[in-house]
Amino acid sequence: MEVLMSNWSNVVQSLPEKYIFPPEKRPGKDVFPVVNDVPVIDLERAKGHGRGDIIHQILDACQEFGFFQVINHGVPVSLMDDTMNVLKEFFGSSAEYKSSFYSTDIxxxxxxxxxxxSYDNExxxxxxxxxxxxxxxxxxxxLELWPDKPIRYRExxxxxxxxxxxxxxxxxDLISEGLGLKLGYFDGELSKIQLLSVNHxxxxxxxxxxxxxxxxxxPNLISMLHQCSVPGLQVFHQGQWMNLDPMPNAFVVIPGLQLKVISNEKxxxxxxxxxxxxxxxxxxxxxxxIPSHDTLILPPNHAPLFRGFTYQEFFTTFTKNSCDADxxxxxxxNKP
Incomplete structure (x- = not known):
């Protein structure tokens, strides 16, 4: 069977056996509730007198939910749409062209x-x-590593x-201000690596x-998701799986585990x-x-709950233990 499913027909009549989960891991046919009270942060208000209120909203969302959506964020909607369309074109390109980018090297x-x-071993x-x-x-x-088809991809x-x-x-910066950290605390090595990850x-x-x-x-510092109009993202919230439905022209922001450490588990x-x-x-x-691999991660707190570690040390521990965050x-x- 062709490894990349974007090379399959979009009309698949039955689920191949290798994609069927054991009964205890299947999502089942349950109807899942929707997170109706997801925090929505209007970033335009952070430019004026509402800055303090927006910081408070973000910190509350990071503590209570662990995610929020942002609107009036400044990224042009036309650019969001163009990027989504270009990426869909890439996934629709020929099997031969896509295979030139195929790799299992992390x-x-x-x-x-x-x-x-580990497709062959899973x-x-x-x-x-x-x-x-x-x-x-x-x-x-x-940029030379990126696709040159569609022709506008790199641009x-x-x-x-x-x-x-x-x-x-x-x-x-709003988070660092809310945590009492210096402006630009997360610039540089703590956010050095930027990945675009597209799921199709x-x-x-x-x-x-x-x-x-x-x-x-x-496991990273912070994530931001640009969802399409088709639902699918779920969060484990209030002891159950719940749908986080798409909101037009918004981004979903999720603090990574490094922010959990730096906030001293706030x-x-x-x-x-x-x-x-x-x-x-x-x-x-x-x-x-994502922090650079040799960046030291340590809560800037007089009583840190965690000992210092490099991001590489954390990521290695995380992946070698089945990506178990706990x-x-x-x-x-730090042990008592």
Missing amino acids: NSKCRIYSSTM EVHYWRDNFTHHCHPLEDQL VVGAYSVEVRKLLLRIL HIPCPNPSLTLGMPEHCD FTSPIHRVMTHPKEGRTTMGTFL FALEYFK
Whole structure:
């Protein structure tokens, strides 16, 4: 079977056996509730007298929910739409062209792969293709790794990458102010690496038996998701799985585990996953800011709950233990 499902027909009549989860891991046919009280942050208000109120809203959201949506964020809607369209064109390009980017090397700076990083060895596959590449700094040698088809790919995705980075750094400045940290605390090494990660899901004949992405916490500093109009993102909230439905022209912001550490566990980093859809394809864009591998992570607090560690140490512990966030956090906690 062709590894990349974007090379399959969009009309799949039955779920291949390798995509059927064990009964205890299947999402089932339950009707999931929607998170109706998700915080919506109007960033335009942060430019004036409402700045303090917006900071308070963001900190409350990071503590109570672990996620929020931002509107009036400054990224042009036309650029968001253009980027989504260009990426859909890429996934619709020829199998031969896409295969030139196929790689299972996690260190590759531009690659497409299917399901997880160990497709040949995993017992069950996730219902997705993923295209990931580095986005910062936008130098010629980096851009040359990106697709040159569609012809506008580098121009459009490059402009989008710059705008969403500026937005995330604005949000981090508001967070640092709320935590009593110096302005620009998260600039530099703590946010040095920027990844664009695009998940593409074709229609699934039986969403109750499989998942588009596993339940997980993000190990990085901060994540921002640009959802399409097709629902699928779920968060584990109030003791149950709930749908976080798309909001037009908004971004979903999720603090990563490094923000949980730096906030000395004031923040939470939610468990989330992706469902499939029986009739419609779904493409979503995630932007992740990640510390450089040798960056020291330590709560700037007089009584830190965690001992200092490098991001590489954390990521290695996290991935070697089945991406178990609780295990990784407990491993680096200061012992009484």
